[in-house]
Amino acid sequence: MFASLTIYTLLALNICATTAFPQYQSLAGLTREELDAVVPTLQYQPPQPPPGPLADDSTKLINDAAHPHLPLKPGDIRGPCPALNTLASHGYLPRNGIVTPVQIINAVQEALNLDNTFARFLVFSTFLVNGNPITNLMSLGGATPLTGPNPPKPATVGGLNTHNNCEGDTSMTRADAFFGNNHDFDESRFQHFVDFSNKYGAGKYNLTVATELRNFLHQDSLTRNPQFSLVSPRLFTAYGESVFPINFFIDGRQKDGQLDLTVARGFFQLMQLPPDFHRHDGSISNEGFLTVYNKYPIQPGGNAKGVNTYKVDHSSPTLFTPCQRYTDFVNKNIKALYPNPTGLLRKSINTNLQFLYEATLSDNCTQVFPYGRDY
Numbered sequence: 509m510f511a512s513l514t515i516y517t518l519l520a521l522n523i524c525a526t527t528a529f530p531q532y533q534s535l536a537g538l539t540r541e542e543l544d545a546v547v548p549t550l551q552y553q554p555p556q557p558p559p560g561p562l563a564d565d566s567t568k569l570i571n572d573a574a575h576p577h578l579p580l581k582p583g584d585i586r587g588p589c590p591a592l593n594t595l596a597s598h599g600y601l602p603r604n605g606i607v608t609p610v611q612i613i614n615a616v617q618e619a620l621n622l623d624n625t626f627a628r629f630l631v632f633s634t635f636l637v638n639g640n641p642i643t644n645l646m647s648l649g650g651a652t653p654l655t656g657p658n659p660p661k662p663a664t665v666g667g668l669n670t671h672n673n674c675e676g677d678t679s680m681t682r683a684d685a686f687f688g689n690n691h692d693f694d695e696s697r698f699q700h701f702v703d704f705s706n707k708y709g710a711g712k713y714n715l716t717v718a719t720e721l722r723n724f725l726h727q728d729s730l731t732r733n734p735q736f737s738l739v740s741p742r743l744f745t746a747y748g749e750s751v752f753p754i755n756f757f758i759d760g761r762q763k764d765g766q767l768d769l770t771v772a773r774g775f776f777q778l779m780q781l782p783p784d785f786h787r788h789d790g791s792i793s794n795e796g797f798l799t800v801y802n803k804y805p806i807q808p809g810g811n812a813k814g815v816n817t818y819k820v821d822h823s824s825p826t827l828f829t830p831c832q833r834y835t836d837f838v839n840k841n842i843k844a845l846y847p848n849p850t851g852l853l854r855k856s857i858n859t860n861l862q863f864l865y866e867a868t869l870s871d872n873c874t875q876v877f878p879y880g881r882d883y
């Protein structure tokens with residue numbers, strides 16, 4: 509406790525890592541290797557402004573000689589997102605899985621052609637709840653000292669694995685957190701993906717398959733997971749992720765919307781781009797998600813008293829209330845983790861909140877300032 513307070517004070521004073529090192533070493537009780545990994549991250553890193561859209565978003569070769577797939581090294585971190593895992597394993601993101609928001613935006617734009625506004629929204633909303641605002645680092649998987657010393661609790665800085673921040677129930681290839689492991693590829697989940705593709709897509713994953721599989725995954729969690737929850741923000745990502753494999757994992761020269769299952773396994777399990785992979789032709793986001801939603805519209809909610817007790821949560825934003833989504837996320841989700849930030853922490857959070865708001869401009873929401881306006 510004393511150790512983390514001391515480190516935190518040093519951070520707040522913006523004292524450089526080299527000066528802090530001996531004191532940090534004696535107080536923290538970390539091994540030499542752990543210190544070597546952590547010390548470079550001690551200095552405050554101000555948030556960097558996000559990049560704009562690609563100048564040229566036409567399709568191009570992505571699985572190129574400069575970005576070979578390499579097997580994981582000991583300590584490399586991966587998590588629930590098959591796209592980010594894959595981009596790290598090809599070097600579009602740092603291969604150790606510790607990333608900054610700007611690195612993610614650049615990678616998902618360059619390699620997969622994710623729309624700039626959508627990328628900014630995804631990244632800053634995820635970073636604010638799962639990343640470290642002081643060091644500007646986030647783990648693609650679990651919590652790690654590599655993201656630097658944590659801000660005071662209740663902040664978690666838990667990485668993308670953190671349940672019910674962005675990660676949530678009804679994933680296609682990862683189990684619900686209730687069953688133990690919410691982030692590693694799960695073959696039995698993938699077999700549903702395969703079975704539905706065979707049944708509804710003649711062996712390919714497409715929009716019809718996505719629609720039927722999403723309904724199945726909802727029923728599956730409803731009937732097996734007593735703690736099943738599907739409220740904002742997870743409600744939004746669940747539908748988005750159903751169409752992501754179609755929008756992003758299909759080669760940009762292929763225009764039929766039919767995802768090959770070997771390619772799918774490459775992304776979801778092996779974290780590997782197919783040979784000669786070209787990105788989508790033109791930037792794209794969650795196109796198609798309303799088709800998935802409209803056939804089986806699911807209201808936000810969860811199992812209230814064990815399995816099969818789904819209760820609609822009328823207080824949760826829905827897919828059609830984006831401003832409530834933004835406001836609740838800031839005032840509830842972020843505030844719960846950072847009730848009263850001060851100093852550099854507040855400055856950094858406010859800057860990231862500004863970046864988040866700028867990604868919602870097309871929704872015309874009223875901006876909220878839970879920590880004042882200084883940044």
Ligand code: HEM
Binds near residue numbers: 590
């Ligand atoms: C083009 C870019 C991206 C693609 C194609 C993509 C694709 C996907 C897919 C298909 C899933 C669902 C996995 C499953 O259901 O088994 C997923 C999960 C996830 N992604 Fe991504 N993603 C992208 C960008 C991002 C970004 C920018 C972030 C945040 C920084 C992110 C964070 C997550 C998280 C936290 C999950 C876990 C959600 C869950 O299933 O519980 N992704 N992603």
